[in-house]
Amino acid sequence: MRRAAGRLARGLGIAPGEAPAVLAGFTMFFLLFTGYFALRPVRETLGVTGGVDRLQWLFTGTFIATLLALPVYGWVAARVPRRTILPAVFGFFAANLAAFGASLWWWPGHPGIARAFYIWLSVFNLVAISLAWSVLVDAFSAEQGRRLFGLAAAGASLGGITGPLLAIALVGALGHGGLLLLAAACLVASSMAAGRVRTAGAPAVRADDAHARSLGGSPLAGAGEVLGSPYLLGIALFTVLLACVSTFLYLEQARLVAARYPDPLDQTRVFGSLDAIVQGLSILAQLFVTGRLARRLGVGALLVAVPLLTALGLLWLSLAPGFAVLAIVMVLRRAGEYAFVRPGREMLYSVLPVSAKYRAKQFNDTAVYRGADALGAWLKTAVDTLAQQPAIAPALGAAIALLWALSGGLLARRQRALEGSGRSPDQLRGTPQG
Numbered sequence: 001m002r003r004a005a006g007r008l009a010r011g012l013g014i015a016p017g018e019a020p021a022v023l024a025g026f027t028m029f030f031l032l033f034t035g036y037f038a039l040r041p042v043r044e045t046l047g048v049t050g051g052v053d054r055l056q057w058l059f060t061g062t063f064i065a066t067l068l069a070l071p072v073y074g075w076v077a078a079r080v081p082r083r084t085i086l087p088a089v090f091g092f093f094a095a096n097l098a099a100f101g102a103s104l105w106w107w108p109g110h111p112g113i114a115r116a117f118y119i120w121l122s123v124f125n126l127v128a129i130s131l132a133w134s135v136l137v138d139a140f141s142a143e144q145g146r147r148l149f150g151l152a153a154a155g156a157s158l159g160g161i162t163g164p165l166l167a168i169a170l171v172g173a174l175g176h177g178g179l180l181l182l183a184a185a186c187l188v189a190s191s192m193a194a195g196r197v198r199t200a201g202a203p204a205v206r207a208d209d210a211h212a213r214s215l216g217g218s219p220l221a222g223a224g225e226v227l228g229s230p231y232l233l234g235i236a237l238f239t240v241l242l243a244c245v246s247t248f249l250y251l252e253q254a255r256l257v258a259a260r261y262p263d264p265l266d267q268t269r270v271f272g273s274l275d276a277i278v279q280g281l282s283i284l285a286q287l288f289v290t291g292r293l294a295r296r297l298g299v300g301a302l303l304v305a306v307p308l309l310t311a312l313g314l315l316w317l318s319l320a321p322g323f324a325v326l327a328i329v330m331v332l333r334r335a336g337e338y339a340f341v342r343p344g345r346e347m348l349y350s351v352l353p354v355s356a357k358y359r360a361k362q363f364n365d366t367a368v369y370r371g372a373d374a375l376g377a378w379l380k381t382a383v384d385t386l387a388q389q390p391a392i393a394p395a396l397g398a399a400i401a402l403l404w405a406l407s408g409g410l411l412a413r414r415q416r417a418l419e420g421s422g423r424s425p426d427q428l429r430g431t432p433q434g
């Protein structure tokens with residue numbers, strides 16, 4: 001049995017002593033994404049309830065809420081020990097979910113609660129997922145990341161399969177409020193697994209007493225780090241282009257699903273089914289393709305392939321607009337993002353100091369991403385209003401996707417040079433070490 005396990009570990013690129021930390025990371029992501037993806041169909045349904053023609057306002061509200069939340073996160077990160085940042089944030093979010101669950105039981109279908117939950121979940125998912133990745137980036141080196149990030153991320157994809165299936169199976173019995181309480185329990189369990197990532201890590205990580213200290217600095221230190229580093233600004237640009245393309249496709253999905261499936265429970269099942277398909281493809285790629293591709297072709301292959309494929313899909317959608325084509329493009333783009341783009345984007349942070357992994361990264365993953373969401377939503381609304389042609393918006397999205405691919409290639413080249421030189425951007429530009 002041990003020999004078989006050893007052969008499997010070697011086949012997956014896991015070195016001796018790394019398996020416990022990888023398994024803990026896998027479990028952390030599995031529980032987090034099980035809870036989140038049980039909530040995604042609820043969010044999409046409530047977003048449609050608030051009106052498809054008002055989604056751009058929800059994106060704007062999400063951006064404003066993110067800007068308000070980021071200094072609070074920065075204050076927590078600056079003052080609590082590094083090892084307790086994630087438990088503190090996840091515990092707060094679990095309490096929020098319990099409150100929303102009770103509200104949906106008392107006032108089901110209330111448009112104000114629907115919009116508030118939509119905005120809250122849109123803030124939660126970026127903060128929570130980015131923070132979970134911060135723990136992983138903190139625990140593994142750049143070389144380990146190329147081998148192991150795809151495996152740990154497979155837990156996210158497995159959770160992304162489990163969550164939608166739970167939503168489909170239980171929404172009738174538990175209602176939306178019950179799904180929220182289930183997600184809160186998953187979040188608490190994910191926090192416990194995150195603690196195991198560090199205690200099961202490499203000896204250097206276990207012996208690092210810096211985890212018992214806070215990062216220090218101001219609540220807005222992350223924004224300053226990004227603005228002071230061309231490398232981090234490059235990651236911010238990559239994030240903007242990614243988010244704009246995603247928003248273009250997301251708004252088309254919401255419009256077409258609302259037109260084709262008027263019943264809210266049917267909408268929840270459709271969104272859940274698409275999520276399950278995406279995660280099924282993602283987990284296969286993460287287990288058997290991501291690590292091998294990164295080792296052989298480098299981070300650039302992870303960051304460029306999906307944008308190019310998305311550009312082709314958007315051109316196809318501009319020529320043949322319809323729900324079936326959109327569903328195919330959405331599934332391939334999202335599966336590619338989970339399997340390739342997200343692990344590749346996290347590898348870019350492996351050459352950065354600890355403070356940037358928790359603060360600058362959080363700024364890029366939340367404020368920058370949600371700002372780009374709002375920009376993309378209003379841009380698509382303007383194009384649809386002015387052009388009155390369904391083919392124009394996908395064609396514009398394809399052009400943005402090509403720029404996204406270019407930025408990914410340039411970032412990968414810079415990351416490779418920094419890793420080879422043993423220097424990080426802060427050493428060149430004076431970014432605080434933290």
